[in-house]
Amino acid sequence: MDPDIYRQARLARDPRFDGRFFVAVKTTGIYCRPICPAPAPKEENVTYYASAIEAANRGYRPCLRCRPDSAPASCAWKGTDTTLERALKLIDDGALIQGSVEQLSERLGIGPRYLNKLFQAKLGTSPKQYALYQQLLFAKSLLQQTRLPVTEVALASGFGSVRRFNDCFVRSLQLTPSSLRRRSGESPATGLTLFLSYRPPYAWSSLRDFLSARLIPGLEWCADDRYGRTFRWPEPEGRWLTGRFTARHRPDRCGFEVGIELEQPGPLLPIVRNIRRLLDLDADIARIDDHLRQLPALADRLIPGLRLPGIWDPFEAGIRAILGQQVSVSAARNLVTQLVDQVGPRSGSTPLFPTPAEIANADLGFLRMPGRRRDTLTRLAEHCIDGTPDPDSWQALDGIGPWTTRYARMRGLSDTDIWLGTDLGVKRTLEREGLALDPEAASPWQSYLTFQLWSLT
Structure with a gap:
């Protein structure tokens, strides 16, 4: 870290550095984003940290004004260790909400002891503590930005009980959930609306036009300043959490107002992370x-x-890629629309993208395309019924080549x-x-x- 560069970015409140580092103030015990609107402290009173978890490990608590929980994800760790990168991605997707460190280690192909050593060396904390702190920061964001009751905030953040949620919140953030809401100083938004920041510049019109050209009616919607879609998120024992989101671009605030509707309560953190990925909000775009x-x-x-326009998950990206082989963008969109209308279930009046099981068990004869390509759709769906393995493994399936797997990795992951x-x-x-x-x-x-x-x- 170069303190002089970060000093200049902090004093200028440069949004391009938002999330790349955090400013801990020794005199107050608080850590902030470099864009914090509070009066800038003297340089001798601050310490710079590459991530929020590092500041928390030194005993600092998050600022209530600039909300470090709302900053774009720090990428200080990227490019240093692919195993750590994979572990953080899985944890952010809820791997330790629904599973154990041992199960996470097995998925990574390493031992729990080595995983813990890796986290201690790079982030100064354990995988479990990292996951817990991310849950708490997300809960803080929900408490300050929404009207959700504390019980629902605890559930949406991945906590199994309100008592454990309260205990962890007080121990880590030195506030109770109810007192934080009282001290926020503003009225939370009606319903479940979160503000998700990015680092400028953001070529919204290019992203919007790309998504609009491939938009599936009912599944997705798009306007001058917003994009939204329905979605499903896998839960244990083969269940699916269903919902929809609409993201409204706010260039004046360098972010998106995202309204989320869920048909049933469930962990919300991995869903918000996926929305961030889909809109590519965490890119260090200036670099x-x-x-x-x-x-x-x-x-x-x-x-x-210019950002990477994502697709909700790798399976959907793979299906879209197969339907888009050797045809125009509009022809591919028509095929995807037919698949969604004929095979996908509905959430109220709007359709959902079909799951692997639904496609594998469907008669795809209605798709006007070569029979071999319809068979490829079925083979991919059968391959992904028990989960969506890495797209690189799809090349073992007849009819799937490098272009399809790379497209799925680029847009689905x-x-x-x-x-x-x-x-x-x-x-x-x-x-x-x-x-x-x-x-x-x-x-x-x-x-x-x-x-x-x-x-x-």
Whole structure:
């Protein structure tokens, strides 16, 4: 960390650094985002930390004004250890809400002792404590931004009982949930509406237009300043949590107001994390743009702030990719619409994307496409019934090649380093513009290079 750079960013309240570091104030015992509106403390009274958990481990509590829980996710750990990156991703998706450290270690292919050692070395805490603190910060966000009762906040944050939630909240944040709500100083939004921040710039119009061109009526909706869709989230014992969200872009506040409706109570933290991924809110976009500008072919064509438009999960991304093989965007959208209308169940008056089991058990004869491609849909669905394995494993299935798995990784997992050089749109852009590119030079941001070229079509 360079204290001089962070000092300048803190004093300027530069939103490009939001979430990249946190400012701990020794005189108050509070840690803040660099954009905190409170009067800036003297430099000798502050300490900089790369993550919120590090500040918490030093005894600091989160600021009630700038809400560190609302900052874009810190990426200080990225690129240093792929095992740690996978572990954090699984924990953020709720792996330790529904499972144990031993089960998480088994999924990572390492022992619990090594996993704990890795967390201590990189983050100064254990996997369980990291997960617990993320749950508490999310609960803090719900208490300050919504009118949910404390009992529902505890459940949505992944706590099994209100008593345990209260005990952990007081011990870690030095406040009770009820006193935090009283001290927030503003009226929470009606219903379940959260504000999710990003680091500017954010090319919203490009993201909106891309999603709109592929929009499935009923499943998704889009307007000038918003995008939304229905969704399902897997729960234990084969159950599904269903709901919908609408994200309204607020460029004046560098974020989105996201309204979420759930048909039944359940853990909300992994769903919000997935919405953040789908809208690519945690990207350090200034760093990515600076990297891509080094490519001579893109220097004058780069769209600042271009994000990766996600798909809700890798399975849906894989199905969309198969239906989009060798056809136009509009033809692929029509096929996906037919699949959703014929096979997907409905949530009230709106459809849901079908699960692997629903597609595997369906007669897909209504899809006007080659029979081999319909069989590929069925094979992928059968392969994913007991969960959605890594898309790389799909290539063992007949009819699925590298383009499909890479597309699923790029849009269903938001993998930042995917180059789709064989894609027809990318090839046409390169030929039309006469661009000579070395995609490896864009690594680890090849996915952003792919979308930059798609934007030129």
